[in-house]
Amino acid sequence: MFEHIRSFASHFFVTGEPMIYASDVAIVLFLVGIIFTLTYLKKWKWLWREWITTVDHKKIGIMYLISALLMMFRGGVDALLMRTQLALPNQTFLDAEHYNQIFTTHGTIMILFMAMPFLFALFNIAVPLQLGARDVAFPFLNSVSFWLFFFGALLFNLSFVIGGSPDAGWTSYPPLTELGFDKGPGENFYLLGIQISGIGSMATGINFLVTILKMRAPGMTLMRLPLFCWSVVASCIIIIFAFPALTVALALLLIDRVADAHFFTMLHGGNPMMFINLFWIWGHPEVYIVVLPAYGIYSEVVSTFSGKKIFGYKTMVISLMIISVVSYFVWAHHYFTMGASAGVNSFFAVASMLIGIPTGVKVFNWLFTMFRGRIQLKLPMLWTLAFIPCFAMGGATGIMLAVAPADYQYHNSYFLIAHFHQTLIGGVAFGLLAGMYYWWPKMFGFSLNERLGRWAFWFFNIGFYVCFMPQYFLGFMGMTRRVYTYSGDTGWTSFNFISSIGAYLMGIGFLFIVVQVLYSIKYGERDLTGDPWNGRTLEWAIASPAPHYNFAHIPEVTERDAWWDMKARGESLIKVNQRMAFKPIHMPKNSGLPFIMAVFFFISGFGFVFNWYWMAALGLLGVGICMIVRSNNRDSEYYIPAEDVEKTEAALGRV
Amino acid sequence: MKSLWQKGFILLILCLIFLTGCSEKYPVLHPVGPVGEKERNLIILSAVLMAIVIIPVIALLAFIVYRYRDKPNNRAPYKPNWDDSKILEFVWWGIPIIIIAVLSIYTVRDTFALTKPPANTGEPISIQVTSLDWKWVFFYPDEGVATVNYIDIPAGRPVQFELTSDAPMNSFWIPALGGQEYTMPGMAMRLWLQANKVGTYTGKGANFTGKEFSKMSFAVHVKKETDFDQWVKALKNQSPQLTEAGYKQLKKPGVVGKKSFSSYPKDIFHDTVMKNGGKYMNNDWMMKDHSQEMKGK
Ligand code: HEM
Ligand SMILES: [Cu+2]
Numbered sequence: 014m015f016e017h018i019r020s021f022a023s024h025f026f027v028t029g030e031p032m033i034y035a036s037d038v039a040i041v042l043f044l045v046g047i048i049f050t051l052t053y054l055k056k057w058k059w060l061w062r063e064w065i066t067t068v069d070h071k072k073i074g075i076m077y078l079i080s081a082l083l084m085m086f087r088g089g090v091d092a093l094l095m096r097t098q099l100a101l102p103n104q105t106f107l108d109a110e111h112y113n114q115i116f117t118t119h120g121t122i123m124i125l126f127m128a129m130p131f132l133f134a135l136f137n138i139a140v141p142l143q144l145g146a147r148d149v150a151f152p153f154l155n156s157v158s159f160w161l162f163f164f165g166a167l168l169f170n171l172s173f174v175i176g177g178s179p180d181a182g183w184t185s186y187p188p189l190t191e192l193g194f195d196k197g198p199g200e201n202f203y204l205l206g207i208q209i210s211g212i213g214s215m216a217t218g219i220n221f222l223v224t225i226l227k228m229r230a231p232g233m234t235l236m237r238l239p240l241f242c243w244s245v246v247a248s249c250i251i252i253i254f255a256f257p258a259l260t261v262a263l264a265l266l267l268i269d270r271v272a273d274a275h276f277f278t279m280l281h282g283g284n285p286m287m288f289i290n291l292f293w294i295w296g297h298p299e300v301y302i303v304v305l306p307a308y309g310i311y312s313e314v315v316s317t318f319s320g321k322k323i324f325g326y327k328t329m330v331i332s333l334m335i336i337s338v339v340s341y342f343v344w345a346h347h348y349f350t351m352g353a354s355a356g357v358n359s360f361f362a363v364a365s366m367l368i369g370i371p372t373g374v375k376v377f378n379w380l381f382t383m384f385r386g387r388i389q390l391k392l393p394m395l396w397t398l399a400f401i402p403c404f405a406m407g408g409a410t411g412i413m414l415a416v417a418p419a420d421y422q423y424h425n426s427y428f429l430i431a432h433f434h435q436t437l438i439g440g441v442a443f444g445l446l447a448g449m450y451y452w453w454p455k456m457f458g459f460s461l462n463e464r465l466g467r468w469a470f471w472f473f474n475i476g477f478y479v480c481f482m483p484q485y486f487l488g489f490m491g492m493t494r495r496v497y498t499y500s501g502d503t504g505w506t507s508f509n510f511i512s513s514i515g516a517y518l519m520g521i522g523f524l525f526i527v528v529q530v531l532y533s534i535k536y537g538e539r540d541l542t543g544d545p546w547n548g549r550t551l552e553w554a555i556a557s558p559a560p561h562y563n564f565a566h567i568p569e570v571t572e573r574d575a576w577w578d579m580k581a582r583g584e585s586l587i588k589v590n591q592r593m594a595f596k597p598i599h600m601p602k603n604s605g606l607p608f609i610m611a612v613f614f615f616i617s618g619f620g621f622v623f624n625w626y627w628m629a630a631l632g633l634l635g636v637g638i639c640m641i642v643r644s645n646n647r648d649s650e651y652y653i654p655a656e657d658v659e660k661t662e663a664a665l666g667r668v
Numbered sequence: 669m670k671s672l673w674q675k676g677f678i679l680l681i682l683c684l685i686f687l688t689g690c691s692e693k694y695p696v697l698h699p700v701g702p703v704g705e706k707e708r709n710l711i712i713l714s715a716v717l718m719a720i721v722i723i724p725v726i727a728l729l730a731f732i733v734y735r736y737r738d739k740p741n742n743r744a745p746y747k748p749n750w751d752d753s754k755i756l757e758f759v760w761w762g763i764p765i766i767i768i769a770v771l772s773i774y775t776v777r778d779t780f781a782l783t784k785p786p787a788n789t790g791e792p793i794s795i796q797v798t799s800l801d802w803k804w805v806f807f808y809p810d811e812g813v814a815t816v817n818y819i820d821i822p823a824g825r826p827v828q829f830e831l832t833s834d835a836p837m838n839s840f841w842i843p844a845l846g847g848q849e850y851t852m853p854g855m856a857m858r859l860w861l862q863a864n865k866v867g868t869y870t871g872k873g874a875n876f877t878g879k880e881f882s883k884m885s886f887a888v889h890v891k892k893e894t895d896f897d898q899w900v901k902a903l904k905n906q907s908p909q910l911t912e913a914g915y916k917q918l919k920k921p922g923v924v925g926k927k928s929f930s931s932y933p934k935d936i937f938h939d940t941v942m943k944n945g946g947k948y949m950n951n952d953w954m955m956k957d958h959s960q961e962m963k964g965k
Contacts, residue, residue, distance in 0.1 A: 109879045182876055188853060189836035189878060279854040279945030285837065286852075319736070322751035350839060351850045352857040355783050359776040366772060370764040373721060377760040380728055385747040387738040398733060402726045409718035416771065418778040419710045421847020422696045425839055425874035489696040491843035493874045496882035503870075504693045 027177050030111075037174055066603040068152035071559060073159050074137030075456060078449070080163060081131035084122050085523070087170065091119035093520050096480075100513035102501040112497030113180040114199070118173070120183030125207055126166040128303045128437070129214060131445045133162070135306065136221050136245055138452050142552035142559060143239045145230025145568045145575070150223040151216075152601040153649065158213035158220065160611030165210025168618050172202035176622065179203035182495065184292060185266070187277035187285040192270055198622050204267045205618035209611075211256055211263070218252030221245050230551070232570035236330075239550045239574075240316075240323060243330050244309025247337040248302050254341065255298035262291035271624055286351070293344035301340040304436065305333060307444025308375060311397045314447050315379050317546050318394035319386030322574065325378040332371030339368050349417045350424050358417040365415035372408055376401060391546070392466045396447035399474050403439030407432060410485070425495075428488025431481045438477060446526075454545045458558045459537035465529035473522030480515025483508035549574035554586045556665040562598045562653055565590055565662050587667045595659045597652040604649065610639035695844035700865040700890070702786040703846030706778055713774060717767050782847075785860045790825035796937040797831045799838035799851040799873060801921040802880040807937050813903045814910050816918065816927035818887040819871075822896040826862045832941050834919060838881075839874035842888050848874050854945025856937075863890040883923045904930045912936075 027033050051057050064072060094115055098107040107115065141149055149155050172178045176198040181190045190200050225242050238246075265276040266288060275283035316323040323329060345353060345361040353361075379401065388394065410432040414420050423429055454460045487508050492499070499505055544553040551568060552559075554576045566589045572578035579585060617632025619625075662668050699705050735744050785792055796807040806815045821827050831840050833851040841848030842861060849859040863869070873884030891899065908914075910929035915936060918924070933939075 109882065113876075113879065181878075186837070186875075189876070194836055194878060279852075279948075282948050283945075320738075320746075321748045324751050325753075325757055326751065328757055348850070350848050351852070352855065355780045359779045362775050362779065363772045366768045366775075370761070370768055373764040374757075374760055376725060377756075380725070380732055381753075381756065382751075383732045383736055385745050385750055386736050387742075387746055388733055388736050389738045398729070401729050402722075405722050405725050409722050412718060412768075412771070413711065413714045416710050416714050416775045418707050418775065418782050418847065419714060421782075421849070422704070422707050422711065422843065424848060425841070426696075486694070489694045491695050491841075491870065491872065493841070493872050495876040498882055 025175060027174055033174065040174065061605070062603070065608050066156075066605045068148070068156045068601045068603055068607075069561060070137045070141050070149050070152065070155060071456070073155055074134045076159060077130045077134035077137060077162070078456075080166065081127050081134055081445075084127040084130070084166065088119050088122040088127050089520060089523055091115045091122070093516055095119065096513040096516035098497060099499075099509050101510065102499050102503070102506055104498060107497065109497050110180065113495075114178035116495055117179045117182050117203070118169075121169065121179070121203060121207070122166075123437070124183065124299070124303070125210060126162075126169065128441050128445070129210075130162055130166075131449075132248075132303060132306050133158070133214075133217055135310065135445070135448045135452065136217070138456055139448075139552055140221060140224060140242055140245055141228070142455070142555070142563060143242055143550045144225065144228055145233065145551045145564055145570065146224065146228040147563050147567075147598065148601060149220050150228055151220050153604060153607065153643070154216050154220055156604065156607035157610065158216045160607045161213030161216075161614060162210040164611040164615040165206045165208070165213065165618075168209065168615055168622075169202055169206030171619075172199055172206075176202065184296070186292075187266060187269070187288050188279060190266060190270075191278050192273065193278070201267070201270060201622040204263050204270070205621055208260065208263045208267070209614050209618050211260055212614075214252060215256045215260075218249040218256065222249040222253065225249075230564075230567050230570050230575075233575065236327075237570060237573045237575070240312035240326070240329055241306070241309035241550075243333055244305045244307075244312070247333040248305045251298045251302045251305070251337050251340065255295045255302065258291045259295035259299075262288055262295070265291075267621065271621060289348060289351070290344070293347045297344040297347065298340050300433075300436070301336060303441045304444075305336065307400075307441050307448075308333065310444045310448040310451065311379060311400060312382075313550065314393045314397045314451055315382045316574075317451075317548055318389045318391055318397075319383045320389075320547070321382055321386035323378070324381040324384075326573065328374060329378055332374050335371045336368060339364060339371075343368065343415075346415055346417075346420070349420045362415050362417040362420075366412050369408060369412045369415075376405060391450075392461065392463060392470070393447040393451040393546075395467070395470050396443045396450070399470070400439055400443040400447070403435060403443065403477070407435030407439050411436060423488060425493050426488040427484040427492045427494060430494050431484035431488065434481050434484075438481075451546070452552070454540040455543075455552055455557050455559065459533060459539050460545055461533045461537060462529050465525055465532060469522045469525035469529060471522075472518050472525060476515045476518025476520075476522055478515070479518060480512050483512045483515075487512075544576075549577040551575050554579065556667060560661050560665065562600060562658065562661075565595060565598075565658050565667075566593055590662055590668050595655040595662070597655050598658055599650060599652055602649050602651055604643075606639050606643055610636055613639060695869065699844055699846060700867065700869070701845045701862040702789070702864070703782060703861050704844065706782065707847055710774060710778055714771055717771055721763065721767065782860070785826040785828065786862045789862060790822075792826045792828055793822065794828045794830065795819060795821070797829050797840055797851065798937065798940060799831075799833045799835060799840070799877070799884075800919055801835040801877060802873070802884050803918065803922075803924050804840075804871075804873070804884065804886045805915075805918060807932055808900070809937075811900045811904075812931055813900055813907070814929040814932040815903075816924060816929075818889065818926045820889045820891055820896055820899045821863060822893045823866050823890050824862070824864055824893070826860055829859045829861065830937070831857045831859060832937065832944070834940050834944065835921075836877045837875060838877050838884070840871070841874040842869060842871040844869040845888070850875060854941060854948070856941050856946070863888070866890050866892060879921075880923050887926070903928050906930070 051060060064076065067073065094107060095112065098104050098112055137155070141147070179199040179202055181195060181200060185200070185203060188194060225238070225246050229238070268274045269276050269278065275281040277283050277285045277288040279285065312323055312329060343361055343365040345357065346365045349358050414423055414429065414432055450461055450466065487505055490505055492505050540557040543556045546553070554568060555564060566586065568575065568586060568589070613632045613635030617629045617636065620628030620632055659668065697708060699708050794809055796809060798805045804817055806819050808814065829840065831849055831851040832855060833853045837850055837852045839848045839850045840859065845861040845863050849857055867890055869888040869890065871886045871888050873881060907928040907930040910932040912933055
């Protein structure tokens with residue numbers, strides 16, 4: 014009996030590595046610490062009532078943000094481990110198996126569990142406020158989305174200590190990921206973790222599209238919509254059309270793996286190319302799902318910190334829409350070298366290059382928004398200014414990659430790695446950070462320290478170029494991606510060494526951000542006006558942090574930059590409060606169901622990972638029951654009495 | 669605006685390293701055959717076209733941020749409501765359109781060109797390539813010999829590689845000769861390459877295939893025609909045969925060194941493709957003996 018348990022445990026838990034044991038200890042200590050603190054401070058109820066069951070978009074946004082920053086930390090540690098291994102030739106710091114796991118978890122986490130939730134954090138925090146709305150269209154669903162993401166990410170990360178991490182790359186191509194080559198549960202963790210959080214992403218896409226189309230304040234026509242909201246529209250449209258492809262790809266591969274089917278095997282009539290097609294039909298649009306909202310953030314920031322209207326608003330909207338459509342017709346550029354005919358390759362090459370046109374136009378519009386403005390180099394603006402050259406180069410190398418015959422030489426090389434890090438870091442991550450700094454006072458009521466933020470900025474930026482510029486040259490030297498080691502006679506050593514130094518500089522930059530946040534929690538400058546940047550859009554018209562119901566009176570919009578326009582007219586929401594009587598406000602009720610449902614999803618996913626079907630079925634049953642309970646719940650809304658609204662506004666000094 | 673200067677400086681240094689680097693270090697930029705040269709030319713063309721946009725953008729950014737920074741005594745004009753100029757927008761829709769149009773023309777031209785063997789050169793030879801976990805096996809159908817983890821080819825003759833995999837899919841890449849093509853189980857894909865300069869180059873497996881993927885490089889010896897014939901003769905006389913059993917042994921996952929064989933089971937490449945799913949594909953065109961067709965042209 015004991016033997017039995019021991020042999021089970023040694024397969025179930027990941028064993029045999031001091032590093033893993035150390036992390037096990039750290040994880041357990043961390044959990045015990047959290048549980049102890051919550052119990053000691055009697056905060057359990059508070060946690061449940063105020064956070065876990067909340068349907069308030071602002072709190073959900075904050076939970077997304079915290080999760081995303083934690084995932085950025087994990088993904089960043091993965092990156093530093095890889096760069097340490099590659100700094101010099103023939104190192105044994107990591108062995109092949111660990112390296113392969115780490116590059117897989119790094120890629121998957123950074124895109125799906127860092128960039129996506131970070132964006133959703135900003136969607137949640139900013140979109141309803143910019144619209145002059147009191148919540149999103151489907152607040153309950155919003156909470157479901159968050160908890161599905163959370164438990165999907167948890168399931169994925171669990172593979173680190175239980176069962177073993179996936180190790181076939183974030184692209185997870187069969188046949189390598191089929192049973193014949195990859196028995197372990199790691200790949201199942203990948204499939205289920207992404208699948209579960211993917212359902213949440215789909216729901217978020219629908220939720221925000223409907224919110225923007227239906228919940229705008231009176232007078233806010235589509236052509237008066239803030240550009241961030243437009244970019245969210247574009248991104249949500251892509252989510253809605255692209256995620257089903259991923260869902261299908263992952264589901265079929267899972268069926269291959271748990272039920273021994275043959276969708277993507279070569280034998281018995283399957284075809285791995287079908288997975289690769291489906292994956293990139295989602296995968297390419299996915300990069301635009303994450304970068305378009307970043308464009309939106311840059312648009313807001315450039316205009317605010319230049320004290321000037323955005324240049325060419327209509328062009329900005331049109332180019333966003335063009336990109337969201339064209340990004341759908343370029344996916345095959347990820348495999349020019351898989352035997353497609355010259356005609357097919359030409360089509361996808363030209364389509365890919367076309368995306369460069371609206372992107373280039375946007376860059377010029379940002380530049381000319383600053384032209385004849387007054388540029389304030391605050392943190393959000395600094396990241397935006399750093400974005401422009403970095404992304405211009407990343408886009409340029411993207412176009413170079415889109416030249417199909419040239420791509421035969423770049424594909425799978427470090428040139429490609431450098432390209433997509435330049436677009437994803439210089440485009441997406443810089444935008445996320447700009448957005449975080451920009452909306453931080455609105456979220457928490459205080460600003461982040463500028464000086465520490467500048468240190469972070471410089472370390473991260475210089476680190477970025479030191480890390481990734483050499484990788485373009487490594488590509489020309491023929492260094493392929495995903496190698497865990499190389500020999501000294503390849504001549505790759507010096508560039509790799511430089512690149513690793515850059516990675517460490519970026520790591521230091523991240524630490525500065527952590528310090529900055531901790532320092533500012535204690536000493537940060539409080540934002541009493543609600544409008545610390547002299548903003549232009551409606552989120553700056555209310556107090557920081559926004560009260561539960563956002564707007565005591567829904568504002569009337571008459572111009573594009575609604576709040577700027579109000580200020581110009583000497584109008585303010587405080588004056589509206591003084592003029593008009595308060596009314597009761599209709600709000601959604603909190604609910605524990607989204608959390609419980611996501612737990613059942615998690616249980617089911619865990620069951621599938623280990624082929625424990627009873628557990629998988631149990632989980633799905635729980636999900637079904639939650640849905641039925643919700644469908645029969647007629648008591649999901651309530652009114653905040655007018656006196657309470659008045660009291661809250663008075664306490665904020667806004668009557 | 670310190671940021672831009674610093675970035676520019678780093679770039680400059682990198683460029684210097686890059687320009688002074690010896691040619692063997694950058695096989696992609698210093699290819700030794702017509703295929704790689706075509707690709708290199710496109711790389712240069714696209715880089716130059718991109719630079720035409722990028723450099724002015726960065727310069728403009730530096731200028732604008734400097735001139736319009738928010739300093740009390742800054743006398744540059746401030747027009748908070750100026751947000752539209754048809755002429756300017758016309759210009760920056762126009763520039764990228766022209767550049768992309770030019771690049772597209774060359775891209776399409778060369779995409780089609782590269783599906784054919786390099787023109788005006790010697791008689792083509794054919795090599796069948798199978799990627800295994802984690803090694804490469806090469807069959808020479810005309811010469812009847814086989815090798816593992818290295819190939820010899822004659823300089824100045826186009827080589828038609830036929831590619832398949834008897835393991836997860838990989839990608840066959842010899843940067844000094846030209847771009848890559850995937851090896852996929854159940855398919856036989858073709859890639860034309862040619863080397864004009866005698867020497868030893870490195871080839872790689874470029875697509876991840878699991879544990880020891882990093883060890884999947886192979887040597888490419890480009891030889892004079894007579895040396896190549898010599899080499900074939902030597903293989904035929906001195907090397908062991910590759911048997912069915914020997915191939916099975918090779919197929920087991922693991923890393924091996926270089927090997928040579930005087931002969932191999934005649935239809936092994938075809939059989940591998942078929943048994944891995946080729947029988948489900950409309951593979952007739954793939955499996956046809958293309959060397960005949962080429963010799964005719
Ligand atoms: C002008 C715009 C762009 C063009 C023409 C372009 C083109 C390409 C091409 C052709 C590839 C495939 C290269 C190969 O596998 O050989 C590629 C890869 C990639 N690109 Fe871009 N790109 C552009 C912008 C972006 C942006 C904005 C992002 C992200 C925000 C991005 C992220 C990626 C990623 C993640 C990959 C690699 C995925 C992988 O293989 O793991 N690209 N790009
Ligand atoms: Cu793409």
